[in-house]
Amino acid sequence: MPANICQQLNKAKNLDKESYVSSLLSQMTLKEKIGQMSQFNNDDDKLATAIKNDDVGSVINEVDLDIINEFQRIATKESRLGIPLLIGRDVIHGYNTIFPIPLAQAASWSTELVETSANLAAIESSNNGINWTFAPMIDISRDPRWGRIAESLGEDPYLCSTLGVAMVKGFQGNNLANKTSIAACAKHFAGYGASESGRDYNTTNIPENELRNVYLPPFKALADAGVSTFMASFSDLNGVPVTGNSWLLNDILRDEWQYNGLVVSDWESIPQLVTHGFCEDEKSAAFEACQAGVDMEMASDTYAKNLPSFIQENKISIEQIDTMVSRLLKLKFDLGLFENHFTESRNPTEHLKNTYLNVAKEVATKSCVLLKNDKQILPLCKTKISSLAVIGPLADDGYEQLGTWIFDAKINQSVTCLDAIKDYVGNTVDVKFNEGLETSRSNNQDSFEEAVKIALSSDVAVMIVGEEAILSGEAHCRSNIDLPGCQEQLIDAIHKTGTPIVLVIMAGRPITLEKILPKVDAILFAWHPGTMGGPAITDLLFGEACPSGKLPVTFPRNVGQIPLYYGQKNTGRPASDATFVDINDIEVRAPQTSLGMTSTHLDTHFSPLFPFGFGLSYTQFEYTNIQVNMHSFSMGESVEVSATLSNVGSVDAEEIVQLYIRDLVGSVTRPVKELKGFQRIYLPAGQSKTVVFKVHTDELAFYNRQMKLNTEPGLFNAWIGSNSATELKAVFEVVLTPE
Numbered sequence: 001m002p003a004n005i006c007q008q009l010n011k012a013k014n015l016d017k018e019s020y021v022s023s024l025l026s027q028m029t030l031k032e033k034i035g036q037m038s039q040f041n042n043d044d045d046k047l048a049t050a051i052k053n054d055d056v057g058s059v060i061n062e063v064d065l066d067i068i069n070e071f072q073r074i075a076t077k078e079s080r081l082g083i084p085l086l087i088g089r090d091v092i093h094g095y096n097t098i099f100p101i102p103l104a105q106a107a108s109w110s111t112e113l114v115e116t117s118a119n120l121a122a123i124e125s126s127n128n129g130i131n132w133t134f135a136p137m138i139d140i141s142r143d144p145r146w147g148r149i150a151e152s153l154g155e156d157p158y159l160c161s162t163l164g165v166a167m168v169k170g171f172q173g174n175n176l177a178n179k180t181s182i183a184a185c186a187k188h189f190a191g192y193g194a195s196e197s198g199r200d201y202n203t204t205n206i207p208e209n210e211l212r213n214v215y216l217p218p219f220k221a222l223a224d225a226g227v228s229t230f231m232a233s234f235s236d237l238n239g240v241p242v243t244g245n246s247w248l249l250n251d252i253l254r255d256e257w258q259y260n261g262l263v264v265s266d267w268e269s270i271p272q273l274v275t276h277g278f279c280e281d282e283k284s285a286a287f288e289a290c291q292a293g294v295d296m297e298m299a300s301d302t303y304a305k306n307l308p309s310f311i312q313e314n315k316i317s318i319e320q321i322d323t324m325v326s327r328l329l330k331l332k333f334d335l336g337l338f339e340n341h342f343t344e345s346r347n348p349t350e351h352l353k354n355t356y357l358n359v360a361k362e363v364a365t366k367s368c369v370l371l372k373n374d375k376q377i378l379p380l381c382k383t384k385i386s387s388l389a390v391i392g393p394l395a396d397d398g399y400e401q402l403g404t405w406i407f408d409a410k411i412n413q414s415v416t417c418l419d420a421i422k423d424y425v426g427n428t429v430d431v432k433f434n435e436g437l438e439t440s441r442s443n444n445q446d447s448f449e450e451a452v453k454i455a456l457s458s459d460v461a462v463m464i465v466g467e468e469a470i471l472s473g474e475a476h477c478r479s480n481i482d483l484p485g486c487q488e489q490l491i492d493a494i495h496k497t498g499t500p501i502v503l504v505i506m507a508g509r510p511i512t513l514e515k516i517l518p519k520v521d522a523i524l525f526a527w528h529p530g531t532m533g534g535p536a537i538t539d540l541l542f543g544e545a546c547p548s549g550k551l552p553v554t555f556p557r558n559v560g561q562i563p564l565y566y567g568q569k570n571t572g573r574p575a576s577d578a579t580f581v582d583i584n585d586i587e588v589r590a591p592q593t594s595l596g597m598t599s600t601h602l603d604t605h606f607s608p609l610f611p612f613g614f615g616l617s618y619t620q621f622e623y624t625n626i627q628v629n630m631h632s633f634s635m636g637e638s639v640e641v642s643a644t645l646s647n648v649g650s651v652d653a654e655e656i657v658q659l660y661i662r663d664l665v666g667s668v669t670r671p672v673k674e675l676k677g678f679q680r681i682y683l684p685a686g687q688s689k690t691v692v693f694k695v696h697t698d699e700l701a702f703y704n705r706q707m708k709l710n711t712e713p714g715l716f717n718a719w720i721g722s723n724s725a726t727e728l729k730a731v732f733e734v735v736l737t738p739e
């Protein structure tokens, strides 16, 4: 068989990327170019033929390595062109080894751990022929009813940007051509997290200033960090669905940001432009998406069917198609696929598997957040208790602890809490177990009596409750975010025994806990902790590790407060305890008045149950002596904000020190607090340390009324503390450079 085009080009060694791609492009037919713009799911037995005919640029959701290698062989040996395939998969928080869900990883506030997790996921998945993941998901998420908050990095643009960049570095490594690197994907561009009422795929209405100051910064950060691809969101953004939104995908992403990576649609989001009522038929949907700058179509075939006629009718120029196709080919070049597209199956060594599991445990340990620890009931001591009741539907379920997006998990690798606790205490403690409920949604209380019985005969009850994995993630949203089923009743029943309760919650979102808070002595929020959730939680419960996680998202008192987030605006009538009026304190027939009233509800306090950045430790940290090294400084300079951190408890521990600022007056109103830095500090008991943050005036910039990114002079507050409710404050002033 004569050498195909790519084989000929490969012989012409040392062609640089531009030369290789332009040479290849110049020899492609229009049909072949459009074939590169199509990604197909492997549910079609005609796929092999389509690959041979150069009609496929990428395959999604194929995970049999032999099939992947066969597809690559057909693409590179049997087709006329010989162009290798992008093999896409949702490797969101692990592949076979599952790390904590992204929202949990965000609770670690650790760029190192987030990067390492992504890197190991890249190694495992590339070992199976995957070369493109659809992660990180960096949608700012401020509505815990939305199921996809589980796969987000939380509510804050700074934290989301910082950790999102780390995840990209982990997936892509230092060189995309490394065989263990995979292309990352910034998704879902943009504003998807603002889906109204927390219902997935719902409308998003986001004023441009809010879009630019809150929702776009993580995408800009990843674009600047070299993320290889973007994914267009399903959502309707201000009346123009993103997949057809040229303002977002061209004017901002291409022209303003000069981003030249590949943009892929979301699953069938191009034909969905018809469902949105934005296009009258799939032909016009293909036109709008192509004009908007969606380079590759995922899972549907409107491009294959309709683009050729637009080019023949001169409605779309061949130059535009060439620009789009060259992005795809350059990505394949960067991935080294033109030389190395065959994956040798490499069974991981025992050592490597143990490395994965150890990292998965470390991430889970540092992602758990201690929300309550009355009377220091934690850590438990196995020599001081003789009996332990383990109760709850999630105590011994190696599947449910993995969370959402775990297509390729090796479920039998999971270590549950029950197994880990039994393994830890050995025969020093009598461990009794009852799940209490068959699932997290169950309302069948038949096992309550047995659960109560083992609690009555135990020194302490460790209850492990929460949400099954399927109750969060894509398309799985809840209008009520209490513990589902009758888990609250189970907690109540155990509470009535008088046995102290340590509550461990596994969930993919914040849970409203106000009703159960007084009934338990301690709460450890474990999110969905992944394969090694059991050992991580056990180490924390028994003091082998000290909780250090901090909330990446606000926990409301009840669902009626949503959206509730720390970086809110002050309003003209900010809520305060001085003005809060409880519904039960209003006189009967009180005359209508609003004087002195402020932005509160009558039936719930305006504060969150737990604020962004909150997390307890087994020690106590104190913050004192906040300082600024300059009380006023000019544009282009930096200020140093410092404080003394003291470990005044008895346990050596890590603290995530947080820096917040507030721009007191802006040409558009500014949030009452904005996270601008964090440091994970290890401090032995009894020691103190000065923690210093450096803030450049550029970091104080925001988009103004003219949508220009600009730092404005004026007074700023700066806080350093252990969470967003910190009150340790300093003031500095930015002045215009004197004439």
Ligand code: GLC
Residues within 6 Å of the ligand: 090, 134, 187, 266, 267, 474
């Ligand atoms: C889904 C999701 C997207 C995912 C894609 C491929 O519908 O919206 O996040 O990467 O389809 O599975």
